[in-house]
Amino acid sequence: MYKLVLIRHGESTWNLENRFTGWTDVELTDTGIAQARAAGALLKAEGYEFDVAYTSVLKRAIHTLNHCLDAMDRDWLPVVKDWRLNERHYGGLQGLNKADMAKQYGDAQVLVWRRSYDTPPPALEAADPRGQRQDVRYAKLPADAVPLTECLKDTVARVIPAWDDALAPAIKSGQRVLIAAHGNSIRALIKFLDNIGDDDIVGVNIPNGIPLVYELDADLKPIKRYYLGDAEAAAKAAAAVANQGKA
Numbered sequence: 686m687y688k689l690v691l692i693r694h695g696e697s698t699w700n701l702e703n704r705f706t707g708w709t710d711v712e713l714t715d716t717g718i719a720q721a722r723a724a725g726a727l728l729k730a731e732g733y734e735f736d737v738a739y740t741s742v743l744k745r746a747i748h749t750l751n752h753c754l755d756a757m758d759r760d761w762l763p764v765v766k767d768w769r770l771n772e773r774h775y776g777g778l779q780g781l782n783k784a785d786m787a788k789q790y791g792d793a794q795v796l797v798w799r800r801s802y803d804t805p806p807p808a809l810e811a812a813d814p815r816g817q818r819q820d821v822r823y824a825k826l827p828a829d830a831v832p833l834t835e836c837l838k839d840t841v842a843r844v845i846p847a848w849d850d851a852l853a854p855a856i857k858s859g860q861r862v863l864i865a866a867h868g869n870s871i872r873a874l875i876k877f878l879d880n881i882g883d884d885d886i887v888g889v890n891i892p893n894g895i896p897l898v899y900e901l902d903a904d905l906k907p908i909k910r911y912y913l914g915d916a917e918a919a920a921k922a923a924a925a926v927a928n929q930g931k932a
């Protein structure tokens with residue numbers, strides 16, 4: 686049996702302001718830092734050890750991982766940063782307030798933008814300064830690999846290759862893997878691992894900064910998944926995420 690731990694970054698400044706973030710590179714808040722450190726303390730108290738950690742190229746996930754590893758006294762662990770673990774690109778919604786958008790377009794439309802499997806938000810123009818085509822960290826990627834918007838299906842299409850060529854081989858080789866990522870890159874992975882249908886994934890929300898443990902069989906099929914710590918608090922935090930898109 687293998688164990689894999691996923692953690693969504695702690696609260697970010699734009700989570701606090703309830704703004705669509707996507708590939709915008711925002712900082713953690715003090716609450717977000719505290720959540721990351723509490724997650725590390727919990728993992729340590731429960732006896733978790735890791736051999737390698739993976740994260741995105743966005744600082745809210747990177748800093749979450751760093752604080753978590755520091756709280757575990759495991760700052761020295763090797764870390765791989767992979768853009769394919771980035772948050773889903775939120776296109777023209779990046780920077781806009783979620784509740785304001787619900788007031789303007791209705792809760793149902795915002796739910797489609799946030800949670801539908803295959804309807805992306807409106808795309809950004811390639812030269813829009815809110816986009817990432819000019820960002821040096823993606824300079825080595827083909828320009829069209831840097832999205833102008835993404836639906837969850839598009840996010841699955843980049844997260845699963847990362848699973849297939851990096852994460853799954855690491856786990857199968859016996860390495861204990863921690864992944865610090867984002868609400869929708871984690872939803873993409875969960876959809877794949879648990880084989881969740883396109884309609885049912887709409888109801889899946891990931892709380893900030895709570896370790897999600899997968900127990901996997903020899904073929905990396907899930908046996909069990911659970912949040913570490915207070916399950917009721919995790920469910921409440923997930924419900925609060927769902928409500929962020931309401932007027």
Ligand SMILES: O=C(O)[C@H](O)COP(=O)(O)O
Pocket residue numbers: 704705706707708772775799867868869926929930
């Ligand atoms: O990019 C964002 O806005 C958040 O990190 C995830 O947002 P969501 O819960 O609205 O999909």
